[in-house]
Amino acid sequence: MAEQVETLRRTPLSRDRVLRAAVALADEAGIESLSMRKLAQELGVVPMALYKHVANKDELLDGMIDVVVGEIDPPVAGGGWKRVLRRRILSARQALLRHPWAPIAIESRNQATPAILGYLNSMVGTLRDEGGFSTDLAHHVMHAMGSRILGFSQELFDDSRRAGRSGPADPEPPVGFPAEAAAAFPHLAAIAGAASHDDASVVGPGCDDQFEFEFALDLLLDGIERLRQQGWTSV
Amino acid sequence: MAEQVETLRRTPLSRDRVLRAAVALADEAGIESLSMRKLAQELGVVPMALYKHVANKDELLDGMIDVVVGEIDPPVAGGGWKRVLRRRILSARQALLRHPWAPIAIESRNQATPAILGYLNSMVGTLRDEGGFSTDLAHHVMHAMGSRILGFSQELFDDSRRAGRSGPADPEPPVGFPAEAAAAFPHLAAIAGAASHDDASVVGPGCDDQFEFEFALDLLLDGIERLRQQGWTSV
DNA sequence: AAGGTAGGTGTACGGCGTACACCTGTCAAT
DNA sequence: ATTGACAGGTGTACGCCGTACACCTACCTT
Numbered sequence: 439m440a441e442q443v444e445t446l447r448r449t450p451l452s453r454d455r456v457l458r459a460a461v462a463l464a465d466e467a468g469i470e471s472l473s474m475r476k477l478a479q480e481l482g483v484v485p486m487a488l489y490k491h492v493a494n495k496d497e498l499l500d501g502m503i504d505v506v507v508g509e510i511d512p513p514v515a516g517g518g519w520k521r522v523l524r525r526r527i528l529s530a531r532q533a534l535l536r537h538p539w540a541p542i543a544i545e546s547r548n549q550a551t552p553a554i555l556g557y558l559n560s561m562v563g564t565l566r567d568e569g570g571f572s573t574d575l576a577h578h579v580m581h582a583m584g585s586r587i588l589g590f591s592q593e594l595f596d597d598s599r600r601a602g603r604s605g606p607a608d609p610e611p612p613v614g615f616p617a618e619a620a621a622a623f624p625h626l627a628a629i630a631g632a633a634s635h636d637d638a639s640v641v642g643p644g645c646d647d648q649f650e651f652e653f654a655l656d657l658l659l660d661g662i663e664r665l666r667q668q669g670w671t672s673v
Numbered sequence: 674m675a676e677q678v679e680t681l682r683r684t685p686l687s688r689d690r691v692l693r694a695a696v697a698l699a700d701e702a703g704i705e706s707l708s709m710r711k712l713a714q715e716l717g718v719v720p721m722a723l724y725k726h727v728a729n730k731d732e733l734l735d736g737m738i739d740v741v742v743g744e745i746d747p748p749v750a751g752g753g754w755k756r757v758l759r760r761r762i763l764s765a766r767q768a769l770l771r772h773p774w775a776p777i778a779i780e781s782r783n784q785a786t787p788a789i790l791g792y793l794n795s796m797v798g799t800l801r802d803e804g805g806f807s808t809d810l811a812h813h814v815m816h817a818m819g820s821r822i823l824g825f826s827q828e829l830f831d832d833s834r835r836a837g838r839s840g841p842a843d844p845e846p847p848v849g850f851p852a853e854a855a856a857a858f859p860h861l862a863a864i865a866g867a868a869s870h871d872d873a874s875v876v877g878p879g880c881d882d883q884f885e886f887e888f889a890l891d892l893l894l895d896g897i898e899r900l901r902q903q904g905w906t907s908v
Numbered sequence: 909a910a911g912g913t914a915g916g917t918g919t920a921c922g923g924c925g926t927a928c929a930c931c932t933g934t935c936a937a938t
Numbered sequence: 939a940t941t942g943a944c945a946g947g948t949g950t951a952c953g954c955c956g957t958a959c960a961c962c963t964a965c966c967t968t
Contacts, residue, residue, distance in 0.1 A: 490945075545776075626790060629797060
């Protein structure tokens, strides 16, 4: 009877439930501490039970990626190719910001998942249909945008990707620039906003990632528009 | 006596020897199959011996990254900031092409290594000194270039990163586009060069990665030059 | 001769992904 | 009502991983 209660209380596993739990776990604990065993425990189930719903861990990761890609808004038509692309890319960025582990996960897999292919495909479609791009130019544009088209550019300084940021009310840790490094890398220190007054102890405000992302995005989009307008044919 | 021979025959370990062996192992077997145990075996030594030269596996990876970064040619002055940057970035690209595991390794670490900081620092220095960039614009430029500044842009289709390409005389596997996917992703299929004649069985030649890389690089550099010339101040 | 030290060794532990055999409840066909 | 297939959760076990810790040994300094 007690068994019956238990049987009733927990909704049965499903691929979807497994994937969503995995995404949640990676969101809060970081991708590197996501294991089949911890995931199973989270779901109140024995590790091997997961294998009835995903073939192996790699397939689990693929599924997780597809969950994230599925959160990207569909394209909103109107306003020209640049506006459509820009909007959608910023939507993709928001999705990936909610799942800081996703960039590395995506980059580490060596085959694009069907969901990613679908997303890329529709991006090319926008270029072709809304912008009148040649297949060739569209091709190069996709490469030029690189991962930016998926809403992220890997920031070398970014440490928010591997684990949940230590706590909800993290009081803005001084990510500016360690004082002793400022001497060795003066140009970087200047950029980081460390105004080297008497002592190299002042710390800048870090970067406005959103601004930087849009700066680069628009730089690319504008350059591409210029190519398109002059009827790009060859290099 | 036999022991003496053995002692003499094998050069003693050193941090440098460990790092170089690790790089070689990752080059030929893929980063995901690089383990402390295999590395030790390769060096004819017991696993724990490595820990006298590197603190742990993460530090080993950092060291490996620095080996790769160390292979990037120093900047060659002359011809204006764009030329200097372009040359050096293409040199970085060559270094990373020799070590396909490096991009993921670099992106997966959450702190830039000193060697990478030094490289970035000298890049900013080129912008400032040779191009007369403001600190602000130099900052945004660095973000805009993203990982391209390190010689790579993560290609979603690229499968050469995780392991040694199966063999030296690999006869150009048909990476074009699986015929059944062509139907689902027509735009991508068109781009892949799969001329969909009667049957969707034709396969294109893939991408010229070097061309794509330089296309995007020049697109960015030209856009940046335009900003610089018009005396960029704010967005 | 004494003793410190750098560097290689051996053992062991806990965590990982997952193969494989097993059990159990449900449902369709007999 | 009986059967048997089958979907889905279980338990055990294996080999791999990173690495803590105690040890040994050769060499260098004094």
